[in-house]
Amino acid sequence: xxHRMKTHALTKKEVEELLERAQVGRIVTQNQDGxxxxxxxxxxxxxEKIYTHGLPKGQKIDNIKRxxxxxxxxxEMLRLxxxxxxxxxxxxxxxxxxxxxxxxxxxxxxxxxxxxxxxVVAKYTPHFAGEILSEQRVKGTAVIEIAVTECxxxxxx
Numbered sequence: 001x002x003h004r005m006k007t008h009a010l011t012k013k014e015v016e017e018l019l020e021r022a023q024v025g026r027i028v029t030q031n032q033d034g035x036x037x038x039x040x041x042x043x044x045x046x047x048e049k050i051y052t053h054g055l056p057k058g059q060k061i062d063n064i065k066r067x068x069x070x071x072x073x074x075x076e077m078l079r080l081x082x083x084x085x086x087x088x089x090x091x092x093x094x095x096x097x098x099x100x101x102x103x104x105x106x107x108x109x110x111x112x113x114x115x116x117x118x119x120v121v122a123k124y125t126p127h128f129a130g131e132i133l134s135e136q137r138v139k140g141t142a143v144i145e146i147a148v149t150e151c152x153x154x155x156x157x
Contacts, residue, residue: 010096010153018074018096018153019045023124025074027052027104027146029063036071037063043072044119049145050100051116056142064104064144072100072146078157093156100151104144110135113143 010018028038039060041052050072054060064070075097082091107113114133122129 008154008156010098010155014096014155015098015151015153016045018076018098019050022074022076025050025052025072027060027144028071028073029060029104030067030069031059031063032066038073042120042124043074044116044123046116046119049147050102051119051146052144053117053120053141054144056106056140060144061106061142064106068103068105070102070104070146072098072102072148074098096153096155098151098153100146100148102146102148102150104146107143107145110138113141114138116143116145117141 023042024040025043026038026040028036031037037059041054043050043052045051075095078094078096080091081094085091107116117133117138118129121131121133
């Protein structure tokens with residue numbers, strides 16, 4: 001285990017708070033050649049799962065259908081810590097970060113997709129919250145659910 005994971009681990013509550021407030025995360029899948037494929041995404045955290053949405057076709061979707069194991073990462077750089085520092089290499093960063101491993105699936109159930117898409121709208125465009133999404137829009141949007149199997153978070157302050 002990394003030293004900072006022993007001394008600077010986020011609590012479960014702090015992990016959940018970061019997942020609630022973060023605007024962008026990264027999903028990492030494995031492409032057909034075995035290489036990692038990382039994509040920045042908008043996401044919501046709901047009932048201890050991570051959800052994202054997007055086009056129903058593309059490398060991310062293909063990779064998940066081929067291999068459901070994914071990594072999800074989110075971080076926030078709070079500030080550079082250079083007060084009193086005399087050399088650039090002694091500068092540090094105040095941050096929080098999370099790495100989650102899990103299994104991803106593309107949802108097919110329209111009601112489940114609609115529920116998550118409503119949460120996405122509420123998080124990113126709250127002025128449109130409550131508007132009814134058309135069935136065509138829900139059908140035409142891929143919603144990915146990540147069931148988290150392991151999650152660690154760390155900080156430095």
